[in-house]
Amino acid sequence: MAITxxxxxxxxxxxxxxxxxxxxxxxxxxxxxFQEGRRDALTNPxxxxxxxxxxxxxxxxxxxxxxxxxxxxxxxxxxxxxxTMQVEQFTxxxxxxxxxxxxxxxxxxxSLKFIDFEINLAxxxxxxxxxx
Numbered sequence: 358m359a360i361t362x363x364x365x366x367x368x369x370x371x372x373x374x375x376x377x378x379x380x381x382x383x384x385x386x387x388x389x390x391f392q393e394g395r396r397d398a399l400t401n402p403x404x405x406x407x408x409x410x411x412x413x414x415x416x417x418x419x420x421x422x423x424x425x426x427x428x429x430x431x432x433x434x435x436x437x438x439x440x441t442m443q444v445e446q447f448t449x450x451x452x453x454x455x456x457x458x459x460x461x462x463x464x465x466x467x468s469l470k471f472i473d474f475e476i477n478l479a480x481x482x483x484x485x486x487x488x489x
Contacts, residue, residue, distance in 0.1 A: 370398035373427035406435035
């Protein structure tokens, strides 16, 4: 099945929350589905990735993930810390529960569960200067 990577050029419509979101990265499996009558608001991501900042962290871990979880196709949420080499991966099980996996340090590896992709955190953070 085809995979599409969507970034800031597309927004996400969350019908149950009646709101738009602007994820850093969305991955869509299969055909792109849009909000009715629109071509700029996707509705069917399977994976969403966000880069955390001090000002967004609480919102992303609270109301935003709660809204995302109402999307039927949504299965995996990746939170990337911009201040330390740390990634949190939330995956939806077949029974509908969400599991958290934490990845810390340059030797750790992030393997997405719903598409064939993995990356060492050292490579993910390759050009990041934590001293700034």
